[in-house]
Amino acid sequence: MRIAIAHIGQETGSFTPTRTTLDTFRQFGLYEGAEVLAKMQGVGPIGGFLAAAAEEGVDLTPLPIIQAWGGANGPLTAETLAFLEARLVAGLQQAAPVDGFFFSLHGAAAAENEPDVEGHLLAAARQVLGPGTPIVAPLDHHANVTARMMAHLTGLVAHRTQPHLPFETGKLAAHLLFATVRGAVQPTMAWRKIPIITHQEQFLTSHGPMKAWFDRARALEQQPGVLSVSPFPMQPWLDAPEGGWAVVVVTNANPALAEQLAEQLAQMAWDQRDSFMVYESIPVAEAVRRAVDAPRGLVILSDTGDSVFGGAPGDSTHILRELLAQGVDQPTLLPIVDAEAVAAAVRVGAGSQLPLELGGKLATNFHRPVAVTATVAALGGGRIHAEVVGMESFDMGRAALLQAGLIQIVVSEREGVGGNHPAVYRHFGIEPAHAKIIVLKTASNFQYYADVTAEIIRVNTPGPTMSHLEHFPWRALPRPIWPLDTRADWR
Ligand SMILES: [Zn+2]
Numbered sequence: 001m002r003i004a005i006a007h008i009g010q011e012t013g014s015f016t017p018t019r020t021t022l023d024t025f026r027q028f029g030l031y032e033g034a035e036v037l038a039k040m041q042g043v044g045p046i047g048g049f050l051a052a053a054a055e056e057g058v059d060l061t062p063l064p065i066i067q068a069w070g071g072a073n074g075p076l077t078a079e080t081l082a083f084l085e086a087r088l089v090a091g092l093q094q095a096a097p098v099d100g101f102f103f104s105l106h107g108a109a110a111a112e113n114e115p116d117v118e119g120h121l122l123a124a125a126r127q128v129l130g131p132g133t134p135i136v137a138p139l140d141h142h143a144n145v146t147a148r149m150m151a152h153l154t155g156l157v158a159h160r161t162q163p164h165l166p167f168e169t170g171k172l173a174a175h176l177l178f179a180t181v182r183g184a185v186q187p188t189m190a191w192r193k194i195p196i197i198t199h200q201e202q203f204l205t206s207h208g209p210m211k212a213w214f215d216r217a218r219a220l221e222q223q224p225g226v227l228s229v230s231p232f233p234m235q236p237w238l239d240a241p242e243g244g245w246a247v248v249v250v251t252n253a254n255p256a257l258a259e260q261l262a263e264q265l266a267q268m269a270w271d272q273r274d275s276f277m278v279y280e281s282i283p284v285a286e287a288v289r290r291a292v293d294a295p296r297g298l299v300i301l302s303d304t305g306d307s308v309f310g311g312a313p314g315d316s317t318h319i320l321r322e323l324l325a326q327g328v329d330q331p332t333l334l335p336i337v338d339a340e341a342v343a344a345a346v347r348v349g350a351g352s353q354l355p356l357e358l359g360g361k362l363a364t365n366f367h368r369p370v371a372v373t374a375t376v377a378a379l380g381g382g383r384i385h386a387e388v389v390g391m392e393s394f395d396m397g398r399a400a401l402l403q404a405g406l407i408q409i410v411v412s413e414r415e416g417v418g419g420n421h422p423a424v425y426r427h428f429g430i431e432p433a434h435a436k437i438i439v440l441k442t443a444s445n446f447q448y449y450a451d452v453t454a455e456i457i458r459v460n461t462p463g464p465t466m467s468h469l470e471h472f473p474w475r476a477l478p479r480p481i482w483p484l485d486t487r488a489d490w491r
Contacts, residue, residue, distance in 0.1 A: 004063045004095040007104035008084050010070030013311020014239035016464040018074040025070040027395045036064035044390035045104035045138045048170025065091030072311040076111035085124050092128040100134040100181045107143020108238050115240040119148030126152040134180045138173035142235035145246040155187035155250050158230035161205045163447045166390030187250050190258035192266035194245040194490050195481045197236050198276040199467035200443045209275035220261050225254045243477045270490040281460035288322045297436035300456045305463025308418030308441040312464040313362040317370040319439050330436040332407045335419030341411045345376045345400035366463045374402035378428050386423035401428045421448045
């Protein structure tokens with residue numbers, strides 16, 4: 001079986017002022033040709049694809065084209081999209097003829113010149129492969145599913161959980177592709193767009209309304225003839241013309257069943273829409289007081305407005321400013337992205353003290369720098385090998401460990417994973433379990449600290465990924481959309 005393989009993924013925050021370039025992609029690994037298989041063995045969607053092939057004993061001729069993961073950040077520049085498209089097209093032309101194409105995508109990427117990057121790339125792939133070649137995609141369930149994506153895909157499978165399991169999703173999509181190529185199934189898709197956009201505070205699939213919705217999808221998959229059922233609660237910071245939630249149902253040559261189940265699942269989301277809007281975050285001053293008063297650590301302060309896995313650049317100063325204002329004297333860990341501060345720390349060297357105007361230089365529409373005098377405790381940074389959300393490594397650029405009282409700040413040139421993985425601190429010889437408080441730049445991906453977490457406090461902070469969506473200057477989103485507008489029905 002000759003299968004072309006590619007992964008081109010990025011999650012765009014429309015309200016993040018920075019741009020995503022090839023350099024951004026290189027932070028998380030940009031690989032081509034044979035290197036793709038070497039690097040992604042056992043990791044991410046492509047790792048899942050390879051595992052599925054081995055499990056099924058597929059007589060596979062893998063034709064790897066590109067592995068490009070750009071993390072979550074501002075829109076792609078036009079040149080970046082042009083590069084990725086050119087590599088994709090050339091790779092497919094070189095690989096031809098193929099029996100199928102495993103095309104891993106995020107689904108919520110936008111470029112300066114293209115609000116639907118995935119639809120654009122799928123159209124380009126379809127142009128090369130022609131109408132008969134199966135294209136199956138594993139997708140992030142925070143994708144913005146568009147008409148163009150649906151027109152060119154043969155089948156799709158979205159993540160089943162938040163936090164995501166990209167390896168598992170890759171496996172599911174690969175099994176669907178292999179069965180399609182063998183002619184064992186004939187994927188038939190139906191989808192519904194749902195005019196809903198809600199904040200991220202109810203996005204975990206382990207409890208609450210999201211669990212109920214995803215559990216229903218799993219139950220529907222048990223019906224005979226159903227190949228996959230995917231709810232898509234779109235990530236809420238994408239200002240795109242087709243923005244909004246969706247559901248996609250794939251059946252084995254049963255269009256009527258696909259339509260019926262898609263309708264059912266869309267209706268369920270609409271019926272429980274109020275429960276998705278429950279806020280858990282509290283004001284920053286109250287959050288810091290609660291963390292200080294907590295009987296034991298580790299207390300996570302979730303900086304909801306500055307989620308680096310949601311598209312924010314990781315340079316928010318709101319929680320740091322409050323920690324300093326309250327004179328917090330408990331061991332506290334915090335990451336911040338500030339290339340200028342790193343340069344200053346490198347200049348003075350380890351052991352020196354320096355006054356800084358820290359952070360607030362990237363998402364300047366939300367944050368301001370904060371004055372802090374700190375000691376440079378250590379210098380470090382570079383590429384860190386740790387499996388985080390489907391990546392095998394990440395590069396945080398040069399970094400410095402700053403000490404201000406008992407507050408330890410990892411300042412880095414690039415966001416990397418924003419301190420959301422202990423490797424960022426262990427790299428400086430710090431064991432996060434020994435701290436009382438840690439600031440995480442995520443509202444959902446707490447899993448890497450799960451073993452040592454005593455409490456998670458969501459903090460209502462402004463920023464490119466803030467929960468209060470009504471404060472963003474929406475321009476492209478289709479209206480009316482709930483809850484920004486009132487609507488009597490979803491259809
Ligand atoms: Zn996601």
